[in-house]
Amino acid sequence: MKYTQYILILLLSIIFVSCRKEDNEPDITERTVFMYLPWSTNLTSYFYDNITDLEKAIAEKGLEQEKVIVFMSTSSSEAEMFEIVYNKGICKRNILKEYTNPQFTTETGLTDIISDMKSFAPAESYSMIIGCHGMGWLPVDYSSSRTKEIFKYHWEYTGRPMTRFFGGLSAEYQTDIATLAQSISNNDIKMEYIMFDDCYMSNIEVAYDLRYVTNHIIACPTEIMAYGMPYALIGKYLLDKNPDYQSICNEFYSFYSTYKYPYGTIGITDCRELDNMASIMKIINSILSFDSSKEELIQPMDGYSPVIFYDFADYVKNLCGENDDTYAAFTEILYKVVPYKAHTEKFYSASSINPIPISTYCGITTSEPSYNKKANNYTNTSWYKATH
Template sequence: MRNLYRIFSVVLLTLVFCACGKDDPSPGPDGPIVDSTIRRTVLVYMAADNNLYDNAWENLSDMTKGMKGVKGNLVVYLDVRGEAPRLLKIESDGSRRVLETYEREDSASPEVLRKALARTKALCPAPSYGLVLWSHGNGWIPGTSAGVMSSGLGSGEHGTGYEGTLWEKDPDALPTKWFGQDASTGSTMDIRDLAEAVSGEKPLDFILFDACFMSSIEVLYDLRHAAEYVVASPAEILADGFPYAAVLPSLFTRHPRLEEACRLFVEHYRGSDYPSATVALVQTSELEALAATVRNLVALNPSFSVDPASVQHFENMGEHVYHDLAGFCSKIAPGTAACRAFENQLERTVLFADHTPSFYSAYGYGSHWIEIESCCGVSAYIPFPGKSLNADYARTAWARTIGIAVE
């Protein structure tokens, strides 16, 4: 699963950007690529120094097809296993050219992400910017949590999981994604570090996560100032990822057609041999208002107890981590005006959501297909006495904001 983690080992990296040799975002030797008719630059940040490297090349080929005849700057930061990281530009004729090549670096480092975004803006300036984050990912779970550390994810292995089961993937399952794993260094990236790395004076037009579990309310709330819109999945994304040949034109229209991109993603998998897809389009300016409605629910029933087994889950772990946000909140203070206010605000926050009838999870054993009975498009952690990640959850900005007391 593609997953956002806190870096859980203290690793000091010397980041060497060969083309400029310093941290400032100055243009390259040939100057910036300026075309006044281009309205948007999109950076695809492919952290593929892990077991997704074959999928990275396949997606890159799809991107060259998708950009043919499209007016816009598509820049790809590509870090694949065994090769030097580089910054590529895919042209509207489908050709690719290297803008810069770098020494070996940690693509799971927020500093590398920050500099890749700065170099993209310096070399291919435009009035607006979008960002596609492509890698493994595991939502809000920090790399410092006992569950993640014991799973061996930092070393690029599936591991045995928290208490032997929580993070264990079936080795015979289909491959799925997480975010920000660099197998050569053992690093992962925490969501708070990522949010800080991509935040600027002006929010990005959008962030699209081609990574698992990123449509988590805990993740989205941390990103509320980083981009105007977020496209992400509450469940796992199969390693093939987004169908870029079909989706890319939607990202370069005058106003990006993000709902169309979501529909194309689900339709692609709905007609495939493995019909597994969940997606949501979230308007980040509504997230603080959503948090206020959930805080009101909790205030009405501060000692609430919601059984996680009673709410739709989005993975096949032995102890479920990701549940449907709407299903969870509907059980805190059901039938109240506060509950109706939450439902109304959720509709203003999640502009679009869609899914296949079931989804695929690489976790657990036996059947990997889970039927979807309800899905608002956004997941949430449900604190319950004795759950393994309660302490980590209590430290999230979302948990602190809504006032949940975690045992």
């Protein structure tokens, strides 16, 4: 009898301890949206506005099966992670963790930050919003000769409207795309989408590097004004379990077509189609060579000289030349790769005196034909290796 009582007490103790452990663990929610804002020097005030605008969307929609976690660099050496909590029409920011010298440019450091997000808000699915400066696929430039170069990045121009490398204004605050991809993979996460609120990130080379860690990429093929994405308008779609990507494009266009600087471009990339795109491009590259004399015929998507980013479809059209069937096979896949897009009549670039007209637009860029010295490492990209 005593033995039976002992067993019963032991079982009750185990159940009690298990219940206490479960009570201390966060509930698994349906969706977690992670807003990631690493140190970007002159964009901090815009980030606060972006968060406030997202809270407006949350107040309109409410939060049911969603959580919103924000990592925000408040200075070059400090950051905080907080949850936006909604209750009775009011949004509050609950601090979850404070950071000193977060190593967000390294695989280990970024892996840990994403792990923190995952532990604070475990979910059935995740999405990520990244706000900072951007420079497409270009790797972080640690060169000591940088100061001797004549080349100026778009964020180095003064006296012009400001636009938004993946990170800050110097190499110590910039993160390579491969590091982002590996850090997400290390956490065993595949995002529903990664939205880059940065310049030049709707780029075939970037998307290919991220194809296994996200289903979709929302990004701009050109520069985006410092205001960034119109979160108050698109936030409700970003929070949905099944984001309405067409509406995101529509609201983006609606906002920027009437903004004081009426320049904006956006594209939605379905990363699940990128292996098919790489296959068709490998076939095209095996039978055709680009005529460099046609470079000036391609739609530029930046204001640099020489151009770094070109409209992807227009490049392939000039590559194919008279091979209409080949180009048709390409476009059939392209419509699946970029199913949604929008643009104003012109795009703005801080490195160009005047806004640049858009005559043809597919929503994603490539640097394949560029002879700008900043694209010298192009043959080292995963996209180039997969398509040649």
